[in-house]
Amino acid sequence: MTYTQRRSAAGLFFLAPYAFSFIAFILLPIIVSLCLSVMQFDMTAPHSVKFVGAHNYQEAWKDDYFWQALRATFGYVVLMVPGLIVTALGMALGLHGMARGRNTVRALLFLPGMLNVAVTGILWQWFYNGEFGLFNFVLKHLGLNAAPWLSEKSYAMPSIVIMSLWWSLGGTSIVLLAALQQIPKQIFEAALLDGATGPALLNRITLPLLRPVLLFVVVTNTIAGFQVFGQPFLLTRGGPELSTRGLVQYIYETAFNNYRLGYGAAMSWMLFAIVAVFALVQYSFLRRSTS
Amino acid sequence: MSIKASLGLLFLFALILGFGRTDFQCRSVGGHRSVTLNFWNGFTGPDGRIMLGLVRRFNEAHPDIQVSMQRMDWATYYNKLMVAAVDGRGPEVFVLQSSSLPRMRRAGFVSNVTDLYQGANAVPVSDFDDQVIDQVRYGSDYAGVPLDIWPFGLYCNADMLRQAGFVDSHGQVRAPKDREEFLKAARVMQHMGPDGHPDVWGYALTNWRMNYQSILPQFDGHYFSDDGKADLTNPGNIAALKFLQSLNEGQRLIPPPENGLGWVGYRQKKVAMVIDGIFMVGDLQRLEDFNYVGFPIPTLGNHPGTMAESHVLCVRSGLDSVQQAAARQFLRFLSDNSIDWAKAGQVPARKSVRNTPEFKAMPVQSAFAQQIPTMKYLPKSTIIFELNIELDLAVEKVIRGRATPLEALKVANEHVQAFLDRDKNERTGVDAL
Amino acid sequence: MNAVLKKVNSVFMSLVAAVFLSPIVLMILTSFKPEAEVLNPASVVPKHWTLANYQYLLGWSEEAPFGRWLLNSFFIATSVTLLVVLFSSMAAFAITRLRVPGGNFVLGIIVASMMVPGQLFLVPLYLMLSRLHWLDTPAALIIPATAGGFGVFMLSQFMRAIPEAIEEAALIDGCTPMGLYLNVSLPLCAPALATLGIFTFVGSWNDFLGPLVFMDSVRNYTLPVGIALYQSSYYTEYGLTLATSVLATSPLVLVFMAFQRQIVESMSSTGLKD
Missing domain, CATH: 3.40.190.10 (Periplasmic binding protein-like II)
Known part of the structure; x- marks a missing residue:
């Protein structure tokens, strides 16, 4: 056997345990949901299950609530993903530059991420409460106007994003910090000897070396952003006037409150197509811009 | 502290808390039980605690039946109930909100308990207000027993x-x-x-x-x-x-x-x-x-x-005759003893229970219950x-x-x-x- | 970076940390308030300190005590973490370092699978676990959790970030694939492995839907799920909810501290620490 063949054989061995689990618990359910999406499948009407072709997809296309939910989802992604990446990168660089106390600060940043989202929702609902909440209490004491945090359409989504940032910033920061720490120190030292300064170091050394991990962070957060559910659900239940009901919440309600699994599956696949386009664009962009 | 030490500490913590209690198991009340009933509902919190007390009393009084209760928040509860029903392994006895009964019944998941309202040991239909019993009545059949009423x-x-x-x-x-x-x-x-x-x-x-x-x-x-x-x-x-x-x-x-x-x-x-x-x-x-x-x-x-709604006690379809008999005993027990349930912040569906001095002494419950003659269900x-x-x-x-x-x-x-x-x-x- | 900049940076980061911490401090303080006092924003520190919320949570034993749930949580989250880190690192190694044929295509499929909303898997997964007779056993929460694509994607990207020169040097020294995996890739990715470990542990610990849907006996619940049973579905008992959260999260914080120590140690052993 040649070296390449031996390497491939070893590769298959290394891939096997994960591949097995993936096929059984992800790929199979995915195929099932693909089948569901072309069926009329209502769990409470077991006698009327039948194949309907593209009907569910056509229904979504004509469904106002689908488009409204898609708009809400986009609203969240557009605010959340860039906001999160920029602040998390800032936090990671800041943490990396700390001589002492880095571990403590990192732990504190990550602490909110360890709370489950339900408690986070209850806490922030009280903070944001318009008449009787903490934030407006503080604002009034500072002599400022109270804000309609969750009750105005223009405020609600940014309020949700602020809570989400608090909740998830630490996690993304520590991924980026781990990537920074993985860059061998010698590379920096060499660059410093060549007379490189702060911004140049960031542009020429740090960001290019960070590229694969940055790609990972951008893509996973975009996926997570498009699938947002818990945060708006717990804070506003999708209000005001359904303006913060995201697509996954609508899918969830369709599949598990209305029991229309087929229609829910079809909408999931439409969401999949949208996310896939975004991820591909990001992928090719991040590949090209830094190579 | 190394990772091993802290994990060890956690493990020890768990062991002490887990086994240092005498009340670890509360299910072993008198030997082997011939029938097991799984009872699911959405009663978390204080009302779940009261329901659990009722279940325990039932288990003590019926040495041949073992009821084990599982509860979760209502939203997850309906998801799980439906998924389990699709698989045919749902609970034998469960609670539905009256507004979701029509759909669950159409799914073929709820069996009729008409015989519970008949015979010598019947739960009397006349002990319910008309609009309350109407919630479970389908023609001459009854799809469950209303446990309570929750008026606004x-x-x-x-x-x-x-x-x-x-x-x-x-x-x-x-x-x-x-x-x-x-x-x-x-x-x-x-x-x-x-x-x-x-x-x-x-x-x-x-x-x-x-x-x-x-x-x-x-x-x-x-x-x-x-x-x-x-x-x-x-x-x-x-x-x-x-x-x-x-x-x-x-x-x-x-x-x-x-x-x-x-x-x-x-x-x-x-x-x-x-x-x-x-x-x-x-x-x-x-x-x-x-x-x-x-x-x-x-x-x-x-x-x-x-407006009002009710919690309805239901029995799953497809049970064998022994399970059916046990499930009926359990339903009757809960309905008869619904005064305990009233303490959880509910109004019992049975008129006879509402007429007890015990219920009348519950100020908010009895005040809201005055509206029963004029209330409307969805x-x-x-x-x-x-x-x-x-x-x-x-x-x-x-x-x-x-x-x-x-x-x-x-x-x-x-x-x-x-x-x-x-x-x-x-x-x-x-x-x- | 010069010294002044370093100082400014430290102060700024500490401020940020304080802002992040304050809601949690508020949460802990509120959990010691009697219920009548909890929603009063005028007094952050309890006027009457009480342990009532904790006594209520710890003193109430039904089918399962607190300790049993803690044990379940700990066992499940640890198993999931170990398996995910092992499987994901092996797969990522195969894709990026051993360049398995079609590896990038496989990675593409894995990433794409993350884009399908997971809620829809619930029904097929339940039916599958039922056929396997895994329902109401820890296996139902452990094995399917190893299939997620997050870890493979993350570790692949981290392994790609390792300069190839290091790997080539090892190969010239006659390293076998197993040797390369154990002695080069894993140690170099130690911060990433520990980070993935933390994420997996936290995710598994805080999973709500899984234990509720796949477990039938209350004894088999995990801690956050079991302890949530004390809360009413109708109204929020703030003090109780926050005390619940403090109890359910504190073991996580302990584990995180241990992991963090592990990151520091692993870095000093690979000579990457600055």
Whole structure:
């Protein structure tokens, strides 16, 4: 056997345990949901299950609530993903530059991420409460106007994003910090000897070396952003006037409150197509811009 | 501390807590049980605790039957119930909210328990009010046993009400009786803060849609016409919505609209009156220095009335005869002993239980129960979830001043009619309702 | 970076940390308030300190005590973490370092699978676990959790970030694939492995839907799920909810501290620490 063949054989061995689990618990359910999406499948009407072709997809296309939910989802992604990446990168660089106390600060940043989202929702609902909440209490004491945090359409989504940032910033920061720490120190030292300064170091050394991990962070957060559910659900239940009901919440309600699994599956696949386009664009962009 | 040491410490912690207790197992009450019943419900928190106590009493009294109860929040509960039902391994006995019974029944998941209401040891049909037993009656069959009733009512801050002069001849605080008194109470109990914005409100909305639904019967509102068409734009519905609208727009009697805000304010003593369900009373019982009182909803419309729902005890279809007999014993036990359940903040469905001195001594429960003759259930429909979402939206639009009651209800009506049509076309079930 | 900049940076980061911490401090303080006092924003520190919320949570034993749930949580989250880190690192190594044929295509499929909303898997997964007779056993929460694509994607990107020169040097020294995996890739990715470990542990610990849907006996619940049973579905008992959260989260914080120590140690052993 040649070296390449031996390497491939070893590769298959290394891939096997994960591949097995993936096929059984992800790929199979995915195929099932693909089948569901072309069926009329209502769990409470077991006698009327039948194949309907593209009907569910056509229904979504004509469904106002689908488009409204898609708009809400986009609203969240557009605010959340860039906001999160920029602040998390800032936090990671800041943490990396700390001589002492880095571990403590990192732990504190990550602490909110360890709370489950339900408690986070209850806490922030009280903070944001318009008449009787903490934030407006503080604002009034500072002599400022109270804000309609969750009750105005223009405020609600940014309020949700602020809570989400608090909740998830630490996690993304520590991924980026781990990537920074993985860059061998010698590379920096060499660059410093060549007379490189702060911004140049960031542009020429740090960001290019960070590229694969940055790609990972951008893509996973975009996926997570498009699938947002818990945060708006717990804070506003999708209000005001359904303006913060995201697509996954609508899918969830369709599949598990209305029991229309087929229609829910079809909408999931439409969401999949949208996310896939975004991820591909990001992928090719991040590949090209830094190579 | 190394990773091994801390993990070891955690493990030790778990061991001590886990095994250092004598009450680790409470299931071994007397030998081998011949029948096991799984009992699922959505009763978490204090009411779950009371239900668990009932289950334990049943297990002690019936050495041959083992009931084990599983509970989770209602949202997850319905998901799990449905998924388990698809797999054919659902619980033998379970609780449904009356509004979801029609759909679960159509799924073929609920078996009839008609025989429970017959024979020598029957649960007497006459012990239920008509509209209550109607919730489980399908022709000559019965799909379950109503355990309780949860009417909506008026919660008041007794101190504020007394200050506002709502006191009867015995010196007891009394409720505002009608629309005029209610509006007066709301106005008098409002207190202006230094910035010209009220810091105490006389009245606040809790869940908008439920507030709307709980006054709807007073205005003779309804959801469907007699021939089964969506009929949300009827005069009663519009009048009730106009009333809610007037609280915000004309009279500034409620805080700036925000869903779910009222109850928090009420607990903080910054709102004097709210309308909510009887199940909220448990929240007040833990507040030590809070002087609350419950009343029937004042007559804001043409006559007294409110909305109600029930928890219904159901038996799964496809059980063997031994399980069926055991399940019936259990249902009968819970129904007979529902006075315990009343303590959890519920009104028992059985008249005989409500007539006990024990129930009459529960102030809020018995006050809300006065409304039973005039209360209305949601229609027995398989699209209640969709209907409620549309109503949520319509009520919200009106309260925020984005649409007139007629405009908002018209849109909702079109959508609901579309749901009805789709339901008819797509969902042909085991049998028609 | 010069010294002044370093100082400014430290102060700024500490401020940020304080802002992040404050809601949690508020949460802990509130959990010691009697229920009548909890929603009062005017007094952050309890006027009357009480342990009532904790006594209520710890003193109530039904089918299962607190300790049993803690044990379940700990066992499940640890197993999931170990398996995910092992499987994901092996797969990522195969894709990026051993360049398995079609590896990038496989990675593409894995990433794409993350884009399908997971809620829809619930029904097929339940049916599958039922056929396997895994329902109501820890296996139902452990094995399917190893299939997620997050870990493979993350570690692949981290392994790609390792300069190839290091790997080539090892190969010239006659390193076998197993040797390369154990002695080069894993140690160099130690911060990433520990980070993935933390995420997996936290995710598994806080999973709500899984234990509720796949477990039938209350004894088999995990801690956050079991302890949530004390809360009413109708209203929020703030003090109790926050005390619940403090109890359910504190073991996580302990584990995180241990992991963090592990990151520091692993870095000093690979000579990457600065």
